[in-house]
Amino acid sequence: MRLVAWQPDDLLRRLDDVVSVYGEAMGYRQELLQTRRGYIGAHVRRAGFRAVATLTTDGRLAGFGYGYTSGPGQWWHDQVRSALDDQARRRWLADCFEVVELHVRPVAQGHGVGARQLRALLAMAEGDTVLLSTPEADERKSRAWRLYRRFGFEDVLRDFLFPGDERKFAILGRGLPLVERPVEEAPGIVGI
Numbered sequence: 723m724r725l726v727a728w729q730p731d732d733l734l735r736r737l738d739d740v741v742s743v744y745g746e747a748m749g750y751r752q753e754l755l756q757t758r759r760g761y762i763g764a765h766v767r768r769a770g771f772r773a774v775a776t777l778t779t780d781g782r783l784a785g786f787g788y789g790y791t792s793g794p795g796q797w798w799h800d801q802v803r804s805a806l807d808d809q810a811r812r813r814w815l816a817d818c819f820e821v822v823e824l825h826v827r828p829v830a831q832g833h834g835v836g837a838r839q840l841r842a843l844l845a846m847a848e849g850d851t852v853l854l855s856t857p858e859a860d861e862r863k864s865r866a867w868r869l870y871r872r873f874g875f876e877d878v879l880r881d882f883l884f885p886g887d888e889r890k891f892a893i894l895g896r897g898l899p900l901v902e903r904p905v906e907e908a909p910g911i912v913g914i
């Protein structure tokens with residue numbers, strides 16, 4: 723498998739595959755996927771957009787991730803901002819990269835693809851901090867949670883409700899750049 727950096731047009735060319743990986747990874751229904759497809763198509767034009775993809779040897783899409791500079795006027799940014807106090811806003815939102823999507827097809831999960839995608843995305847990201855949202859889940863059992871914790875993401879908000887979605891989310895964050903310490907100093911991040 724091959725990890726590649728994608729420009730906006732690379733993602734748009736593979737938008738059907740992106741939506742299919744997203745749907746398989748999250749187990750979402752077809753109607754919801756069509757709405758998300760529209761959003762993803764618009765996200766590629768946002769400032770600071772960065773994307774990565776993992777391709778199999780025969781060119782199929784095994785996973786992808788993308789993000790952009792988080793700013794006022796963006797729905798997600800405004801929701802998170804309204805739930806933070808002034809100090810937390812200054813700390814997390816002043817110069818922030820949002821990881822918007824990070825997914826791996828279920829058949830390819832558990833082999834380090836997600837970790838490689840996240841590491842590459844954060845290496846390309848601009849900003850002082852990185853934020854993401856992920857559904858609340860058992861931290862020990864959820865792959866996404868284990869991945870984010872291994873990368874040093876800490877709690878910014880827990881049990882957060884976005885309008886129109888009854889699931890609870892956590893907003894997690896960490897500083898940039900992502901500095902990988904030598905393994906002997908940080909046994910908790912072996913495997914990143």
Ligand SMILES: CC(C)(COP(=O)(O)OP(=O)(O)OC[C@H]1O[C@@H](n2cnc3c(N)ncnc32)[C@H](O)[C@@H]1OP(=O)(O)O)[C@@H](O)C(=O)NCCC(=O)NCCS
Nearest residue numbers: 747824825826831832833834835836837856865866868913
């Ligand atoms: C979350 C997600 C992106 C992680 O991607 P992934 O490829 O499954 O994750 P990784 O393989 O990097 O890490 C998973 C495991 O593989 C192990 N691993 C890492 N490198 C490895 C390697 N080279 N060989 C074998 N295993 C490896 C890790 O130790 C990790 O083990 P753990 O889960 O028991 O802690 C993916 O599981 C996914 O798409 N999930 C569904 C959608 C989702 O939740 N997305 C995030 C929403 S915000």
